Amino acid sequence: MTNEFSNSENLFPAYNQHEVVEKLETGFKKLNDKFINLLEENQRIKQHNKNLQEENQDILRINLELNEKNQEISRNNLESNKKYQEISRNNSNLIRINNDLKVKLQARDKQIEKLQNDLNLEKQKNKEIQRLEVISQNLEKNLKILEVDEIDINTINVFKENNEQTNCNINKNPTTALNYSKGLDDIRIVVGLDFGVTYSGFAYCHVIDENMHTNDNWPWGVTGQFRTNTVLRYDDEFNNVLYWGARALKNRKQNSEPVKLFNLYLGDLPDNLKPKLPIDYKKAITDYLREIGMFIKEKICHLDGFDYFEDVLLVLTIPAEYSEMDKVIMRQCVYNADLIKDRDSEKLQFTTESKATALNCTFMFVDCGKYTTNLTTRKLVRNDPLHIDKVTVQIRDFYGSRLINEEFIKFLRERLGTCTIDLLKENNYEGLQYMVKKFYRRITRSFTGDDKKFNYELDILYEAPILLRHVSEEIKEIMGEIIEIKYNDIKKMFDPIVDRIIRLIHIQLLNNKENCSTIFLTGDFCVSKYLQNRIKEEFSHQVNNISVPALPEVAVVRGAVIYGLSTILYGTEFDGLKLVISSRLLKFTYGIQYNWKSSDDLTHNGKNCKFKTLVKRDTEITPDQTFSFNFKPGSKQISESFAIYYTQKYNIWYCDEPGVKRLGILNIDLSDVQLDSRSINFGLTFGQYEIIASARNERNRQEHMATFCYPDDDF
Incomplete structure (x- = not known):
């Protein structure tokens, strides 16, 4: 321790x-x-x-x-x-x-x-009935006077008084037919308006001096052209017209297309050939007439204190195939366009394009436009005053010079590529149209077909520099060079339409019952030297005179003015009062020779001449009643002839039987072999003074027509 x-x-x-x-x-x-x-x-x-x-x-x-x-x-x-x-x-x-x-x-x-x-x-109808009643009363008075045994100076004076009273009653009665002796006496200016499908123009004349003026000065600084485009450009809501005429094709905005071809809704055009419009066609017609009408009023009424509604007679040219309903619609559009004061005003007169041309050229035969080709035969009966008989033969074809423009664009697509032309159309539509129009105008007047070295140089870089921003280097190199359109290229563009026109003229001459002394060429395409030379080369041995008016593109509008002057100065009523027969019985059986292709034994004495009955004897008919049937041509058939026969027999089997006589032949063109399921509607129309044979292609609406006199015993 x-x-x-x-x-x-x-x-x-x-x-x-x-x-x-x-x-x-x-x-x-x-x-x-x-x-x-x-x-x-x-x-x-x-x-x-x-x-x-x-x-x-x-x-x-x-x-x-x-x-x-x-x-x-x-x-x-x-x-x-x-x-x-x-x-x-x-x-x-x-x-x-x-x-x-x-x-x-x-x-x-x-x-x-x-x-x-x-x-x-x-x-x-009531107006004409009242007019007839006045005339009938006067005739009754005169007939009673004729019952006396002796006729002295007093009797003659009674005749004069009755006639003067009749004229007075007709003139004073506001419900009579169109008044030519009073209402038109005060006319001071006649205006002829050619309201065309693609182009429109007008001419006017002072009644006193009869000096013709054809307008060639349009708004917006366009001068030197007799016609302007039948085109409208609207605002985004299609309520108000922004531009009309040539100006409507300028300043083209994306997704904004001009409204055009609206006239095609009138007439017997199939729906598949009518253009699609963003507005009602009647609104477009009215709007265009209003625009050009305001320009006409400004042009003719700014001097001498003219009152348009009191002093002006408007003569509007229309196609011959317009129905009465089409005329009513056109008159309503003219009224809505503020060109006449009253819907039934006599200061608006219609005349057909062929009749107007005939008045300017004596008669017209071939009218070649941009969308249609019309061949019409008219007969000059007398010339004091000038009188043109009814149409005797007619062909209407929906085929025109626009195909040359389409072939030109097709050529550009082959050289520059489809995408390039589509870009040009999208970004510079105005430039493309100008280039096409410039090519057409120069080629139609300069290309004759005689010079094999003929060519047309196209500087595409100068014409459409905007393309440089959109095309490849390869196309830029092509654009940097001058595009040479050679003789064969141009001939290839012209030949399809020229060959078709020549073929139709051949058929027209076949259908004529009398020798044709003169062929007149009118319309836009008839300025073509190549077309003129081909027609002269083909038909100079058949026709003595083949002529072109000095201004073929304005022959219609000038003829319209002459028509109006004739109405005023000579009291000529081209479509005056006619005697109408309500109905009658046919004294003959009418039909055609029908060539059957079946294996049945339908021949007679070794001939294929089956008689196809269209209407039998003792049938009661009304004026202009038509009897028709449908004909199916062969797949490769390019023409057809319809031989029309008549007989007093009630039942008939063959055309060569005794008592069967031939009335005439209608030849038609069937060159559109590329179309499937073709159908031809052939008909006989029994008019008041003649029988009309007609054939219409139901696929392309091509029409052929010929008139024949009634047999002596059936008139």
Whole structure:
């Protein structure tokens, strides 16, 4: 024990004990401080944890509220979807109801229009009946006078008084037919308006000096052209006309196409050949007539104090195939365009394009336009005053000079690529149209077909520099060179339409019952030297005179003015009052020779001459009643001849039977062999003074017509 104590004393010497205690005390304090710090830190952590728990509780509460709101939004969306579906169904029903109402409204408008047209026709009929009654009363008076045995000077004076009274009654009666002796006596200016499918123009003449003026000065600085484009450009809503004529083809905006070819909705054109229009065709016709009408008024009425509605006679040229309904529609459009004061005003006269041309050229035979080709034969009966007989033979073909423009664009596509021309059309439509028009104008007047070295140089870089921004380097190299259009290239563009016109002239000459003394060429395409030379080369041995008016493109509009002057100066009524026969019985059976292709034995004496009856003897017919049938040509057949026969027999089987006589032949063109399922509608129309044989191609609407006199015993 003593040893242990002594050892401890050795471990902590007396002089070190105090120091050890201090160190222990210091270490204890440090540990105590750390412990306190840990306690404080622990307290802070607990507080922080508590705060986090509170925040977490807030977040949970917010999430719960958001979930509730999200569920509420989902419920609202579901209800909104249900309401939207209900609205969509209601909207669909409204659209359907609106479409039904629109259809019914259109049908009602057509019915109202028909009723209005019927009313107008009834009014016209009543006017003519009243006029006939006045004439009839005068005839009765004169016939009673003729019953006396002797006629002295007093009797003659009574005749004169009756005639003067008749004229007075006709003139004073506001419900009679068109008044040529009074209402037109005050006319001071005659305006002829050629309202064409692609181009329009007008001419005018002062009645006093009969000096013809053909307009060649148009708005917007366009001069030297007798006609301007029949084109309109509207605003985005197609309510207001922005530009008309040549100006409408300029400043072309993307997705904005000019409105054109609206005249094709009048006449017997099939729907598949009519253009698609963004507006009603009657609105387009009215708007164009209003625009050109304002220009005409400004042109002719700014001098000498003319009153348009009182002093001007407007003669509007229309195609010969326009029906009475087409004329009524055109008159309504003219009235809506503010060109006549009253819808039935006699200061608007219609004349057919062929008749107007005939008045300017004696008679017209071939009219070649941009979209149609018309061949018409008219007979000059007397020339004091000038009188043109009815159309004797006619062909109408929807084939025109526009095909040359299409072939030219096709040539450019082959040389520059389809994409290049599409880019030019999209970015510089005006430039493309100008280039095509420039080519057509120069080629038609300079290309004769005689010079095999003839060519046309086209500087595409000069004509359309905008293309450089859109084409490849290869195309740029081609554009940098002059494109040479050679003789064979140009001939290839012309020959299809020229060959077709020549073929139609051959058929027209075959259908003529008399020798044709003169062929006159009119229309835009007839300025072509190549067409003129080909026609002269082909027909100079058959026709003594083949001539072109000095200005073939304005022959129609000048003829319209002459028509109006003849009406005023000579009292000529080209479409005057006619005797109408309500019905009559035919004294002959009429039919055609029908060449059957079946294996049945339908020959007679070795000949295939089956008689196909169209109408039998003793049939009661009304004026202009037609009897027709459909004919299916062979797949490779390019022409057909319809031989018309008549006989007193009631039943007939063959054309060479005794008593069967031939009335005439109608030859038709069937060169469109590329069309499938061709059908020809052939018919005989029994008019008041003649029988009209007609054939219409139901696929392309090409028409052939010839007139024949009634057999002597059936007239």
